Amino acid sequence: MKKLLFLAVFFGLLSCKNYAQAFKKDLAPNILLIILDDQGYADFAPFKNHDTTADTPNMAKLAATGTVYTEAYTTAPVCSPSRAGMLTGKNQIRWDKNASWGPGLPKNVKTIPEYLKQAGYATARIGKNDLGKNFHKYNVREYPTKHGYDEFLGFSAHAHDYWLLSQEMKDKTPDPNGTSAALGPLMHNDGIKSYSDGYLTDILTNEAVDYIHKSKNKPFYLTLAYNSVHHLIHEVPQKYLDKYNVKPIPNYNPADQEGFEKYKPGTYGAYYDKYSRLGAIQDEDLRKYYLANINCLDDNIGKVLDALKKEGIDKNTLIIFISDNGGTPLNGANNSPLTAGKYSLWEGGIRVPMAISWPGKIEAGKTVDEYVSAMDILPTIVGAAGVPITDATLDGISLMKPPVKDRVLVWKWQKTWAIRIGDWKLTNTDEDHWKSRPSNLYIAPIRNDLSLKLFDVKNDPGERKDLSLVNIKKVKELEAAYQDWCTANIGKY
Numbered sequence: 001m002k003k004l005l006f007l008a009v010f011f012g013l014l015s016c017k018n019y020a021q022a023f024k025k026d027l028a029p030n031i032l033l034i035i036l037d038d039q040g041y042a043d044f045a046p047f048k049n050h051d052t053t054a055d056t057p058n059m060a061k062l063a064a065t066g067t068v069y070t071e072a073y074t075t076a077p078v079c080s081p082s083r084a085g086m087l088t089g090k091n092q093i094r095w096d097k098n099a100s101w102g103p104g105l106p107k108n109v110k111t112i113p114e115y116l117k118q119a120g121y122a123t124a125r126i127g128k129n130d131l132g133k134n135f136h137k138y139n140v141r142e143y144p145t146k147h148g149y150d151e152f153l154g155f156s157a158h159a160h161d162y163w164l165l166s167q168e169m170k171d172k173t174p175d176p177n178g179t180s181a182a183l184g185p186l187m188h189n190d191g192i193k194s195y196s197d198g199y200l201t202d203i204l205t206n207e208a209v210d211y212i213h214k215s216k217n218k219p220f221y222l223t224l225a226y227n228s229v230h231h232l233i234h235e236v237p238q239k240y241l242d243k244y245n246v247k248p249i250p251n252y253n254p255a256d257q258e259g260f261e262k263y264k265p266g267t268y269g270a271y272y273d274k275y276s277r278l279g280a281i282q283d284e285d286l287r288k289y290y291l292a293n294i295n296c297l298d299d300n301i302g303k304v305l306d307a308l309k310k311e312g313i314d315k316n317t318l319i320i321f322i323s324d325n326g327g328t329p330l331n332g333a334n335n336s337p338l339t340a341g342k343y344s345l346w347e348g349g350i351r352v353p354m355a356i357s358w359p360g361k362i363e364a365g366k367t368v369d370e371y372v373s374a375m376d377i378l379p380t381i382v383g384a385a386g387v388p389i390t391d392a393t394l395d396g397i398s399l400m401k402p403p404v405k406d407r408v409l410v411w412k413w414q415k416t417w418a419i420r421i422g423d424w425k426l427t428n429t430d431e432d433h434w435k436s437r438p439s440n441l442y443i444a445p446i447r448n449d450l451s452l453k454l455f456d457v458k459n460d461p462g463e464r465k466d467l468s469l470v471n472i473k474k475v476k477e478l479e480a481a482y483q484d485w486c487t488a489n490i491g492k493y
């Protein structure tokens with residue numbers, strides 16, 4: 001009798017649970033946007049012919065539950081403008097005509113979390129913000145809680161130390177904000193959160209897991225923007241350094257009084273700059289630090305996926321995974337088979353790993369080879385939340401729709417520009433945007449000047465064969481299309 005009672009209670013609970021899950025299915029989905037920093041195109045396990053030295057099984061697991069995009073473009077080859085494009089669904093050169101390092105965020109441009117607030121979402125950003133302006137200020141449009149996020153924990157600078165996260169350390173440092181790379185406590189809503197120990201990738205993960213736990217009963221939108229695998233690439237927990245057989249490099253210490261070029265002895269700027277160029281770390285070790293860093297990151301992504309599963313909300317969560325720009329020629333990333341990397345409009349700078357998972361809504365195990373944009377994330381997410389978009393100057397197109405044939409994508413970065421229509425890409429990009437020679441994994445471009453180059457990037461993704469002299473008609477057509485786009489759209493947002 002007792003056994004029967006037990007079984008009745010057990011199946012009763014089970015059906016309650018099933019009912020709850022069925023009910024949740026009809027709710028608006030939770031949305032998780034995972035942004036990586038400077039990941040190499042080849043260092044993404046879901047891609048065929050990826051570099052197998054990069055151990056990223058959780059990225060593979062995530063991608064297997066959804067669709068992978070082999071030709072996903074960001075709107076810029078560096079962090080801040082790329083993030084502005086992603087956050088707004090618009091090409092940021094609409095308001096930043098000089099295509100600068102810091103486009104900022106105009107008041108009248110609506111962001112993903114601002115749309116989602118209309119549908120009652122809880123919104124949070126954890127990790128890197130970086131819209132390139134007002135790095136260390138709170139009461140500005142660029143600060144996450146001033147553009148739609150209920151909560152923010154992280155930093156607005158372009159980089160942050162992975163280990164040095166305490167107020168005590170900040171107080172001892174003559175230039176805690178470095179050259180915009182920061183150390184010390186994280187910004188947290190209107191205040192700070194200081195950590196006397198811990199590793200930034202782990203901390204961001206733990207905070208994200210706590211957020212998922214506390215928000216599981218309401219639709220939430222979480223942007224989890226890791227600073228991994230950005231410089232300082234060598235800052236990785238010992239266990240991973242051991243796995244890749246590479247020695248630890250001592251952390252910055254103001255008492256060391258080491259200078260570097262224009263930086264005064266004992267400054268964080270001197271330490272940061274020294275280790276974000278090549279030379280201080282040799283090529284073979286550089287790749288090992290990168291592999292250790294990305295492997296640690298992948299383990300952390302696994303913890304976030306586990307948390308969604310544990311809370312029973314994995315089936316009702318839309319996850320988008322993307323890197324903010326290509327691998328840098330200086331952090332040990334592998335962009336193969338793409339030419340060049342971060343800081344340039346070669347494919348290696350703007351074509352990035354991307355995957356989307358939304359069980360039952362987005363096809364699992366599929367690969368899309370048509371080109372798409374990081375600007376498409378906004379209409380995808382906002383559409384999933386059921387919020388209408390009536391903005392005529394939005395550039396993004398929902399990924400729930402079939403890719404548009406011959407779509408016009410343009411890029412402007414400093415003195416360089418590019419346009420893609422169909423299989424063709426025209427660009428004047430050069431490659432002189434970093435401070436030292438690139439790593440040995442770097443694929444150098446066929447030319448390093450501002451001349452026009454035409455590529456059939458569908459069949460020649462590595463941009464090895466310039467067709468500008470054989471297809472002059474196409475050069476003219478694309479050049480005119482680029483000018484037309486700029487005339488029609490720059491200044492309109």
Ligand SMILES: [Ca+2]
Nearest residue numbers: 037038079324
């Ligand atoms: Ca970046």
